[in-house]
Amino acid sequence: MKDEVTSKDRAAGLKGMGTSRKRVEDVRFTQGKGNYVDDIKLDGMLFGDFVRSPYAHAKVVNIDTSAAMKVPGVLAVLTAKELAPLGLHWMPTLAGDKQMVLADGKVLFQGQEVAFVVATDRYAAADGVEAVEVDYEELPVVVDPFKAMEPDAPVLREDLAGKMEGAHGPRKHHNHIFTWEAGEKDATEKVLSGADVVAEEMVYYHRTHPCPLETCGCVASMDKVTGKLTLYGTFQAPHAIRTVVALISGIAEHNIRVISPDIGGGFGNKVGAYSGYVCSVVASIVTGKPVKWVEDRMDNLMSTAFARDYWMQGKIAATKDGKITGLWCHTTADHGGFDACADPTKFPAGFMNICTGSYDIPTAYLAVDGVYTNKAPGGVAYRCSFRVTEAAYFIERMIEVLAIKLNMDAAELRRINFIRKDQFPYNSALGWEYDSGDYHTAWDKALKAVGYDALRAEQAQRIADFKAGKTRKLMGIGLTHFTEIVGAGPVKNCDILGLGMFDSCEIRIHPTGSAIARLGTISQGQGHATTFAQIIASEIGLPADDITLEEGDTDTAPYGLGTYGSRSTPVAGAATAMAARKIRAKAQMIAAYLLEVHDDDLEWDVDRFVVKGDATRFKTMKELAFAAYNKAIPGLEPGLEAVSYYDPPNMTYPFGAYICVMDIDVDTGEHDVRQFYALDDCGTRINPMIIEGQVHGGCTEGYAIAMGQEIAYDEMGNHKTATLMDFFLPTAWETPTYTTDFTVTPSPHHPIGAKGVGESPNVGSVPCFSNAVHDAFRHFGLVQSHMPHDHWRIWKIAEDLGLHAE
Amino acid sequence: MIPAGFEYHRPADIRSAISILQEHGDAARVIAGGHSLIPMMKLRMTDIGHLVDLQAIGELKGVEVGAEKVTLGAMTTQAELIGNAALGAKIPLLREAALQIADPQVRYVGTVGGNVANGDPGNDMPGLMQCLDATYTLVGPDGTRDVAARDFYEAAYFTARGDEEILTRITIPVPAMKGYAYEKQKRKIGDYATAAAAVLVGGGKASVAMTNLSDTPIWSEAAGAALAKGDVEGCVAAAMGAIAPSEDMRGPIAFKKHVAEVILRRAIAKAQERAK
Incomplete structure (x- = not known):
């Protein structure tokens, strides 16, 4: 009994998995001691800035840089003409398309990069930008993807003329990019035509933007003596960036060092390659000096990758008692002027085919058409696995629409259609193998926690009061049960530019029993230095506080595909556990030698190997670490380190049950989120406090997206939301209060059973907030209204339903 | 978001400030809290060669709360206005409105004078001052004159203030209305x-x-x-x-x-x- 307590105490001292360990990063972040790209200052460093197009679609007739070159401090102005001899005026995108680095004869969106001015400081560069004279000849603008597909729509991409075969199959129109299909078309149409009930709706997930607090930027430094390029940048995938730079610049990969320092939020915005990186590298080669480029907020909102802009036409079929029999979806995807999505190569619409959600839907079909428009390129996974937010929003809206059609309670409709616990692993109609889940348990816990039946009774009373003229506020109850698909992914079907999406961890144990671990991922605020040390602590019995974690330097870290799509814990976290287990296996051999027993006579106990049946004979990991460097052990190499490259056998499938209660002022369109309950099941929980923080952050982004955040253009393609005045980024004042909860269904294939959580709250909360708005008006006839649900759009719902009539 | 180059002036009294405005004409602008002007400069939507910072001018500060009227120096910040208990008791409407302007960080720097003088239709204080029937005191090369808030605003960013005048003070009659x-x-x-x-x-x-x-x-x-x-x-x-x-x-x-x-x-x- 006494020993058990001791083991527990020793385990607690490690601060391993399951501990709400304080974030080690926050010591520097909260004291202003972070080291971000814009903090990097190198001797003789120059600064680059872009001339950007004021037009959404125009011919570039002439660029006159002569006045700019006379501005004091301006050293060079790059245009496509200068880049063309190097073959760098265009660059490949991650989606198999190509993108102009600098305007090559035309511009395709407002804010597009036209020229790069290099100067001694950013003030001189800005003056130089103003002095560049560009003659444009305006062309007809298309901002609507449906109009872009009309036969006589303007041609946006003359460079693709005659190319009717794209990176993802045939193109059927000059503004068409690809068609991507999953599931069975004929079978689904047959189900729809024979169904008791079919609900049909257009679900639009508007264009928004990840808007990380730190914008994108880099410092390129070409050492002409050594021939070595060092590129510091806000890269979510530093190793992939190194390979991309090698492939497009011709610089040998061993001569490129990419460093991601501290990153102030990424959310998908910092995955792709941007003109600023290419131009900085070229400018550094040309000038022989380090060149910095850092976006301002308007640059970021106007030109670097947006998210969503999916028009999802849906049909859902069910029996008259609510059993779903089929799902059909056709999506028109607005990709902007170039297809610069950051999806795995074989998935041009990401994992949109997770759109059957948490439900056992036997037959389904999905088709996605990608379309060019005169808007900024992107379509990145804004705090979600590729297009999973779109899929979750689609199915969670369709469930609500079906509930209306069936006149059923939406909570009950979900319950009767959930994939049952005994069906896992579950093969979905659109091609995924869900690894695990227990949706009914989570759902029942959530409904009970919020007092669902009482809320519905209160809502019924509120409706009666409203009709009686006693109140002007309606009450909405938003429900969501989402299933994420994260952890891309198995190399057999997931790659980016041909690079398999494995990830890696290298651990070195020092003689005194502390350690350093390096990973192929890169934290942007997720707290990797905290949580990955906890995994190692639990696996090898050294305190998390004695383990340093490093990421982001390609000269030192093992190769990995980076951090996005909630892949760090599912993939790099698995690699970390596997590397730690290799170390423990070697430590066991050392212990056996020292204790003069067979390996199999030892058992692991928190931080030591103990001789079976004799608790007094043991060697701690700290002792074994020293022995690894100190003893000559026959048949064993000295040292104690290991590396693991982990190719996951499957994705992981975190899920959650979210419920939102919202009061809505019918007259002003204002809302008040009275309650928000978030239950997440991310499998094994590594650091509950970090999970809670992730859920708060993701829900706040989801709140912003659902309730006001958008990238809007007028018909001329003018960007209307390029500042934080009009682009909604909630402050503490607007942010709702969240209640978090959890169930634990470990992933059966992950070494520690973890599934990833960072993105779940964004995926789950957007439909939850939106469903609350819809639910408030359901009893007055609302079926579907598009986000964002800002004041005037909510007011418009009420106006259209006649709720403002005297 | 980088402004064009400009000269920075920091006069110690109103007279000096006006002479800088006279010397540079259209090219000069006074700056109070800067919340409207600085973004416009960063966007290069306004070209200002000479920026005349008013914060060192002591005579533009101060709040006087009298029995019949209240006077606010133009450089009174929103935070100072909110924190003045006597003012809050005398004209609670002012405090109620100021608390709805932006956030505490902005209110520590943003001034009442800048808010009313800029002519931005989005600003809260102009309508408030019209409601309160306030009077603005303008000082220029030709002396001092008073203009009623209700006569001051002509169009967005266009006011009765002349280019070489500085709005120095706001006088508000204590309202009879409770x-x-x-x-x-x-x-x-x-x-x-x-x-x-x-x-x-x-x-x-x-x-x-x-x-x-x-x-x-x-x-x-x-x-x-x-x-x-x-x-x-x-x-x-x-x-x-x-x-x-x-x-x-x-x-x-x-x-x-x-x-x-x-x-x-x-x-x-x-x-x-x-x-x-």
């Missing part, structure tokens, strides 16, 4: 109003002004007269007849008109309640 309210709908902290209404009522008198619903603040004499008689419908009708909102990201015109009416009615109800 009921007051400043109601504002906005999308988020830091945003301009979708619609805002300032209402004073009591003792057979009333004054009504609205913000960000036209290219100038709207003070409606007819609305005040109607409310003074207790005619709420007449007041609302008059005010609604005076506004001319434009569409922006806050919403279309029909929405703004609807919200303006709702906000005005709420302000009236609150002010009437407080007048009791």
Whole structure:
């Protein structure tokens, strides 16, 4: 009994998995001691800035840089003409398309990069930008993807003329990019035509933007003596960036060092390659000096990758008692002027085919058409696995629409259609193998926690009061049960530019029993230095506080595909556990030698190997670490380190049950989120406090997206939301209060059973907030209204339903 | 978001400030808190060769609370205004409105004078000052003159202030009306109003002004007269007849008109309640 307590105490001292360990990063972040790209200052460093197009679609007739070159401090102005001899005026995108680095004869969106001015400081560069004279000849603008597909729509991409075969199959129109299909078309149409009930709706997930607090930027430094390029940048995938730079610049990969320092939020915005990186590298080669480029907020909102802009036409079929029999979806995807999505190569619409959600839907079909428009390129996974937010929003809206059609309670409709616990692993109609889940348990816990039946009774009373003229506020109850698909992914079907999406961890144990671990991922605020040390602590019995974690330097870290799509814990976290287990296996051999027993006579106990049946004979990991460097052990190499490259056998499938209660002022369109309950099941929980923080952050982004955040253009393609005045980024004042909860269904294939959580709250909360708005008006006839649900759009719902009539 | 080059001046008194304005004409602008001017400069939407910072001028500071009137130095920050208990007791409407401007960080730097002088229709203080029947003191090369807030605003960013004049002081008569309210709908902290209404009522008198619903603040004499008689419908009708909102990201015109009416009615109800 006494020993058990001791083991527990020793385990607690490690601060391993399951501990709400304080974030080690926050010591520097909260004291202003972070080291971000814009903090990097190198001797003789120059600064680059872009001339950007004021037009959404125009011919570039002439660029006159002569006045700019006379501005004091301006050293060079790059245009496509200068880049063309190097073959760098265009660059490949991650989606198999190509993108102009600098305007090559035309511009395709407002804010597009036209020229790069290099100067001694950013003030001189800005003056130089103003002095560049560009003659444009305006062309007809298309901002609507449906109009872009009309036969006589303007041609946006003359460079693709005659190319009717794209990176993802045939193109059927000059503004068409690809068609991507999953599931069975004929079978689904047959189900729809024979169904008791079919609900049909257009679900639009508007264009928004990840808007990380730190914008994108880099410092390129070409050492002409050594021939070595060092590129510091806000890269979510530093190793992939190194390979991309090698492939497009011709610089040998061993001569490129990419460093991601501290990153102030990424959310998908910092995955792709941007003109600023290419131009900085070229400018550094040309000038022989380090060149910095850092976006301002308007640059970021106007030109670097947006998210969503999916028009999802849906049909859902069910029996008259609510059993779903089929799902059909056709999506028109607005990709902007170039297809610069950051999806795995074989998935041009990401994992949109997770759109059957948490439900056992036997037959389904999905088709996605990608379309060019005169808007900024992107379509990145804004705090979600590729297009999973779109899929979750689609199915969670369709469930609500079906509930209306069936006149059923939406909570009950979900319950009767959930994939049952005994069906896992579950093969979905659109091609995924869900690894695990227990949706009914989570759902029942959530409904009970919020007092669902009482809320519905209160809502019924509120409706009666409203009709009686006693109140002007309606009450909405938003429900969501989402299933994420994260952890891309198995190399057999997931790659980016041909690079398999494995990830890696290298651990070195020092003689005194502390350690350093390096990973192929890169934290942007997720707290990797905290949580990955906890995994190692639990696996090898050294305190998390004695383990340093490093990421982001390609000269030192093992190769990995980076951090996005909630892949760090599912993939790099698995690699970390596997590397730690290799170390423990070697430590066991050392212990056996020292204790003069067979390996199999030892058992692991928190931080030591103990001789079976004799608790007094043991060697701690700290002792074994020293022995690894100190003893000559026959048949064993000295040292104690290991590396693991982990190719996951499957994705992981975190899920959650979210419920939102919202009061809505019918007259002003204002809302008040009275309650928000978030239950997440991310499998094994590594650091509950970090999970809670992730859920708060993701829900706040989801709140912003659902309730006001958008990238809007007028018909001329003018960007209307390029500042934080009009682009909604909630402050503490607007942010709702969240209640978090959890169930634990470990992933059966992950070494520690973890599934990833960072993105779940964004995926789950957007439909939850939106469903609350819809639910408030359901009893007055609302079926579907598009986000964002800002004041005037909510007011418009009420106006259209006649709720403002005297 | 990098401004063009400019000369920075930091005069110690009003006379010096005016002489800098005289010397440089159109190329010079005074800066108070800078919350409107600096973004415009960063966007290069305004070209200012000489920036005249007023913060070292002691005579532009200070709040005097008298029995009949209150005077605010133009460089009084919103935070100082909010923190002045005597002022809050005398004209609680001022404090109620100032607390709805932006966030604490902005209010520590943003000034009352800058807010009223810039002529930005989104600013809260101009409508408020019209409601309170404040008077602005302008000092220029030719001396000092007073202009009523109700006569000051000509169009968006165009006011009665001459290029070489500096708005130095705001004088507000202590209102006889006991009921007051400043109601504002906005999308988020830091945003301009979708619609805002300032209402004073009591003792057979009333004054009504609205913000960000036209290219100038709207003070409606007819609305005040109607409310003074207790005619709420007449007041609302008059005010609604005076506004001319434009569409922006806050919403279309029909929405703004609807919200303006709702906000005005709420302000009236609150002010009437407080007048009791």
